[in-house]
Amino acid sequence: MTRPATFRSPIAAGRPPVRLSGPDAQHIAEIAGGVPDPELPMVSLTNLGVLRAVDVDPDSGAITVTITPTYTGCPAMNTMAEDVVINLRAAGYLDVTVRKVLSDTWSSDDLTPKGRQALRDNGIAPPATAATDRTAESAPVACPLCHSLDTEQLSRFGATSCKALYRCRACREPFEYFKVH
């Protein structure tokens, strides 16, 4: 199957923008949100949808960056937090605290369209349906290389919590699939 000319994401992406408060918050959010995911370096924290808030104390200038994990056991969380601090320090922001929260809960719908495209461009199939879709398990997954829908699951679990292993029957290439979650 060739890729249709009007290929569009089936997911209505659109979590409300990152919550910002205090002076310089927009600029700080761009730096913090630009940090790449350590396991998926093609996707920034903003495009992964895990950056939740940037709050700057107007008096002290203290910065609180709020992030949320994709999976509770995600071992990349500590590295993400460290990278946020390092990147903000490099930009001259020294008083930074990274807060980790579980709510509101991350879902794979929080991936931005840019994040989905970045996954696809790097050979990882993005989630095939919205997280609320009950047919998520049976939804066909398009091969990120040849775009065929004739693919099969090899393993429900992959190299990281967020991915499963698939194989394309058309082009015979194995690929990773970013799971609906």
Place this chain on the structure above:
Amino acid sequence: MTSQAATQQAATPQAANGPATDNTSSAVDATPTAADSRDIAEYALRLGDDALVLAQRMGEWVSHAPELEEDVALTNIGLDLLGQARALLGYAGSLTGRTEDELAYFRSDLEFRCAHLMCLPRGDFAATIGRMLVVAAYQWELYERLSESADEALAGIARKAVKEVAYHLEHARMWTLRLGDGTDESHRRMQVAIDDLWPLVDELFRTDELEQQLASAGIAVDSSALRGPFDALIDPILADATLTRPDVPPAAGGGRHGRPSEHLGHLLAEMQVLARQFPGASW
């Protein structure tokens, strides 16, 4: 905690990826609610200890699973459970002035609050799948309800965990069908697995005064109310897998009240040895 708990025997591929530079940071930062915080901490310990001990059991499968994909699957499931344990123990600790590591590594078996089912040795692959089926079904019913908890921290953990255990349940269901309705030998082993663990199932659904009080405040879930939905979920799976649901009296239990499984001490000895021998160690 990820690095230490995981590296003893349970070196998950993810945990091995990089050195944990900060062993003291918690998995999540949460704000407690106003209800009796010691009761909530005790409740969170029960759920967290279940997840922690089972995570350790899953980790024991590293490099021992029947095939590579299953090795990855079992350790990923262990990692999910470890994440849930970190969140729950971190929250319990925040209410009582202890860190998640203190709770994981410096309590004795008498101070753990996990159900005996979690402590059973991992056994063969059928035993692991049988336990995963029962525990995931129980946790799925539990976390779905706990997602509505009046305690925002518990609700947040549950909303996250419910999606993860749904995946564990589906994985266990598929294997139960494959093994139960498979060869004579796989059927025999799967039935033995279910028979062996079944006396320990009842403990998951016992409630007590502490849980009842928290449940009436909308914070906890009444475990006894989960038995019906659990049976409705499990029975068709056992039937489809041509397995016989055991009819056996329940074991005494007591894991929630400081009467631990005989297997817990051995598990803790392995899980805690490094932290106890080198307190404060980091790498």
